[in-house]
Amino acid sequence: MDKNQKRVVLVTGATGGLGTAMCEALYKEGYRVLANYRSKDKADGWKMMMDSKNIKVDLFYGEVSDYASVESMVKEIEEKVGPVDVLVNNAGITRDTAFRKMSYEQWRDVLSSNLDSVFNCTRNVINGMIDRNFGRIINISSVNGQRGQFGQANYSAAKAGMHGFTKTLAMEVARKGVTVNTISPGYIGTDMVMAVKEEIRNQIVEQIPMGRLGGTEEVAHLVCFLASDQASFITGANYSINGGQHVY
Ligand code: CAA
Numbered sequence: 001m002d003k004n005q006k007r008v009v010l011v012t013g014a015t016g017g018l019g020t021a022m023c024e025a026l027y028k029e030g031y032r033v034l035a036n037y038r039s040k041d042k043a044d045g046w047k048m049m050m051d052s053k054n055i056k057v058d059l060f061y062g063e064v065s066d067y068a069s070v071e072s073m074v075k076e077i078e079e080k081v082g083p084v085d086v087l088v089n090n091a092g093i094t095r096d097t098a099f100r101k102m103s104y105e106q107w108r109d110v111l112s113s114n115l116d117s118v119f120n121c122t123r124n125v126i127n128g129m130i131d132r133n134f135g136r137i138i139n140i141s142s143v144n145g146q147r148g149q150f151g152q153a154n155y156s157a158a159k160a161g162m163h164g165f166t167k168t169l170a171m172e173v174a175r176k177g178v179t180v181n182t183i184s185p186g187y188i189g190t191d192m193v194m195a196v197k198e199e200i201r202n203q204i205v206e207q208i209p210m211g212r213l214g215g216t217e218e219v220a221h222l223v224c225f226l227a228s229d230q231a232s233f234i235t236g237a238n239y240s241i242n243g244g245q246h247v248y
Contacts, residue, residue, distance in 0.1 A: 006030060006031060006032040007030075007031050007032065007085040007086060007227075008031070008032045008034060008077075008081055008082060008083065008084050008085050008086070009026050009031045009032070009033055009034065009084070009085065009086040009087075009088065009227065010034045010036060010060070010077065010084045010086070010087050010088070010121075010125070011023055011026070011033065011034070011035055011036065011088045011090055012036040012062075012064050012087075012088065012089055012090050012091035012117065012121055013036065013037075013064070013090045013091025013092060014035030014036055014037060014046075014057070014090070015035065015037050015039070015042050015043055015046040016090070016091075016190065016191070016192070017188065017189070017190030017191055017192070017216050018090055018140065018185070018188065018190060018216050018219055018220070019035070019088075019090050019091075020046070020050075020216065021215075021216035021217050021219065021220040022088060022090065022219070022220045022223050023035055023050065023055065023057050024050075024053070024055050024217075024220065025217065025220035025221060025223065025224050026086075026220075026223070026224060026227070027055045027056060027057065028055075029224050029227075029228075031086070031227075032058075032081065033055075033056070033057045033058070034057070034058050034060055034077060034081065034084070035047075035057045035058065035059050035060065036060050036061075036062050036064065036073065036091065037059055037060075037061060037062075038061065038062070038063050038064070040061070043059050043061075047059055058080075058081065060073050060076060060077055061073065062074075064091045064113065064117035064120060064121060065112035065113045065116055065117050065120070066120070067116075067119075067120045067123075070117075070120040070121055070124055071120075071124055074121075074124040074125060078128075083125070083128045083129075083132065084125045084128070084129075085129070085132075085134060085135060085136065086135070086136040086138070086227045087121055087122060087125050087135075087136070087137050087138070088138045088140065088223060088227075089117065089118045089121055089122065089137070089138070089139045089140060089162070090140040091113060091114075091117055092113060092114045092117075092140070092155075092158075092159075092192075093109065093110060093113045093114065094110065094152070094155050094192060094195075095109055095110050095154060095155075096151040096152055096155070096196075097151055098150070098151055099153040102153060102154060106154060107153075107154045109154075110154035110155050110158055111154060111157070111158050114155065114158035114159065114162070115157075115158040115161045115162060115165075118139060118162055118165055119165075122137055122165075122169065126169075126173065126178070129173070129176070129177075129178045130173060130176040130178060132177075133176060133177040134177045134178070135173070135176075135177065135178035135179070136178070136179055136181075136226065136227045136231075137166075137169065137178065137179070137180040137181070138181055138182075138183060138223055138226050138227065139162045139163070139165070139166050139180070139181070139182045139183070140162075140182075140183050140185065140219075141159040141160075141162045141163055141182045141183065141184045141185075141238070142155070142156075142159040142184055142185060142186075143184050143185065143186040143187070143240065143242045143245055143246050144156050144159060145158070145159025145160040145161075145162065145163065145184060146159075146160070146163075146184050146238075146240070146246055146248075147246045159184075162182060163182045163184070163238050166180050166181060166182040166236060166238070167236050170235040170236030171236065174235055174236075179226070179231065179232065179234060179235040180235055180236065181226050181231075181234060181235060181236070181237045181238070181239065182237070182238040182239065183219065183222055183223065183226070183238075183239045183241060184238055184239065184240050184241070184242070185214060185219050185241050185242065186208065186214055186240075186241065186242025186243055186245045186246065187201075187204055187205065187208065187213050187214065187242070187243075187245070188213060188214040188215070188216055188218075188219060189213040189214065189215060189216065190216060193213065207245060208242070208243040208244065208245045209243060209244030209245070210243035210244055211243075212243065213243075214241060214242070214243055218241060219241055222239055222241055226239070
């Protein structure tokens with residue numbers, strides 16, 4: 001690739017805690033950063049905050065749980081910017097509740113936002129990556145997809161499903177210059193984790209050998225590494241980043 005031509009990275013759910021740190025780190029690494037969002041009000045304020053830090057990102061609307069919405073977002077990106085070289089499937093939600101009380105909507109919302117989204121986004125960029133003989137798919141899963149968590153049957157199922165997807169797609173595109181990997185963060189200091197009741201959260205932190213929540217920038221550095229040329233022989237892998245909470 002021409003050194004002056006920046007690689008294009010699309011981060012889904014960019015305006016959340018992890019997404020923000022990823023956009024910042026990837027921009028500093030020299031990528032052209034495209035930030036997917038679904039709430040315009042939140043995205044506009046977020047963009048101003050990023051501008052104030054001199055982090056240049058372009059916003060693209062797309063409801064990642066909806067195939068047609070993603071299809072038109074990717075079309076718009078290709079027209080305005082060009083093809084996506086690196087896709088970070090980061091968008092995700094929680095609807096925590098004990099399974100015996102879980103509604104069908106709580107199940108569907110989490111499965112469609114956290115797992116259907118991975119199909120929708122990846123399917124719309126993968127053939128371009130194959131044609132250009134370069135691509136990186138980075139799926140942001142969770143320690144709770146690796147080990148389960150009370151109240152998260154929906155979330156754990158979706159997050160475990162992401163890594164099954166990673167393993168198969170990695171095999172299918174391994175000879176095409178495209179790598180596919182999973183990152184499984186533990187409890188990171190994001191709004192999603194801070195929404196867990198303080199008492200429960202404190203109990204969880206006690207189970208983390210490092211005795212603290214992770215930093216969003218710690219996950220972002222791993223994303224940068226997996227996106228880089230140096231990581232070209234890594235595919236189908238699942239990187240734990242959880243302070244020792246789950247070792248196996
Ligand atoms: N283990 C065992 N039993 C538990 C339990 C636990 N962790 N938590 C609750 N229980 C018990 C309760 O004591 C109660 O028992 P009784 O029926 O005998 O009284 C029963 O289970 C049901 O409890 P609740 O009615 O309070 O259950 P609920 O449906 O309201 O759900 C919960 C509780 C909201 C899920 C709560 O347990 C919780 O917040 N858990 C933490 C979930 C969590 O870690 N989410 C992570 C969000 S961040 C994220 O997901 C990012 C990431 O990737 C890490």
